[in-house]
Amino acid sequence: MEQPFLGTEALAAGTVTRRGLASRFEPVYRDVYLARDAEMTAAKRAVAAWLWSGRKATLTGLSASAVYGTRWIDPAAPAELYRRNGKPATGILVHRDELDADETRLFTGLPVTTPARTAFDLGRRPGRDEAVIQVDALSQATRLCAADIAPLLERHPGARGLVQLRKVLDLMDEGAESPQETRTRLVLIDAGLPKPQTQIVVRGNFGARRSARIDMGYSQFKVGVEYEGVQHWTDPRVRANDIDRYAELAAQGWIIIRVSADMLRHRPHVIVARTCEALRVRGAEWPVIARKSEDRVA
Structure with missing residues (x-):
């Protein structure tokens, strides 16, 4: 039973x-x-x-x-x-x-x-x-x-x-597909950034798939933020897929900030600094960017 x-x-x-x-x-x-x-x-x-x-x-x-x-x-x-x-x-x-x-x-x-x-x-x-x-x-x-x-x-x-x-x-956001994605989103919001869009669909040449989804980000500036669980680092098939996926996203002009468990837990300021720097490069002029993009990115 x-x-x-x-x-x-x-x-x-x-x-x-x-x-x-x-x-x-x-x-x-x-x-x-x-x-x-x-x-x-x-x-x-x-x-x-x-x-x-x-x-x-x-x-x-x-x-x-x-x-x-x-x-x-x-x-x-x-x-x-x-x-x-x-x-x-x-x-x-x-x-x-x-x-x-x-x-x-x-x-x-x-x-x-x-x-x-x-x-x-x-x-x-x-x-x-x-x-x-x-x-x-x-x-x-x-x-x-x-x-x-x-x-x-x-x-x-x-x-x-x-x-x-x-x-x-x-x-709240129905696009969060794990607790870690929610925590990552809250780190960005608590830093003063606008609430990011979740599950951004990008069309392109992604192998067997014709599109990819980015966990969250700011599509108007082509800046995405991805939380990557342990399988992204330890599973060879997932890693191989990620290499191709990020190459295609880069070819389409996307900057992707990759977030690990260690970074989310111990170095959330790095997530904010890297995101702000990417947004600054892409021309975003939100007040928080001027303050955060100068932080040392470890």
Whole structure:
């Protein structure tokens, strides 16, 4: 069984014996099991928590986001439910706020908060960067936009975290395809640069493909910024593709700023300085460029 199930129901149906239940399956929550060789995911943990609730709770927060197909959610993170009563359980966050009828829905047979309500909750949690990362990821999975969330701020004017949520809505972007891309974008914005365009499509001779996508950048100046995960440095096929890809982009006049994990974590000022210098070369005259382009580029 690849999905969580209730042990009592499986025993009653005869699909598993008590010995088999003990030897082949791991308990996730009380009476909820998953096969020992099955990979735990955030979505499976959400299903397990819903079963634990007696199929009566509504999935919310990261659990709802996981059900919608959001990636990058830690499978070990607690599941999240809206539940009016009942005792808490280890590994499950129980929220007891009131939900309006139009803030919930059925999705793949599971009761979940709507994408807008899910983002409303995630975007108010402490830590602006993490909130933007989570809302970006949900937006990427569901094509949610800030205008979908905004009415909930008027509906719930006394909710905690609205000041941060307004900032998150200004910063969110469905084009972010990883947490690192979101963090890179925030580095540029926090430095005073305009919000970059994401997933810029460039047509050209890119081998088997007729186009390439740049993570983010300023297309009017042909300056792009790319976050490169470890596979770009260690996988020979990815590296070979990158060489050809960047050659074609350069031939079309693009300057690409390549960002590594080390740079993003320890030297974000280098990302800003290199981007500003490229923009200066291309004729951009934003005030921040005059200040930042003089920084030493290490």
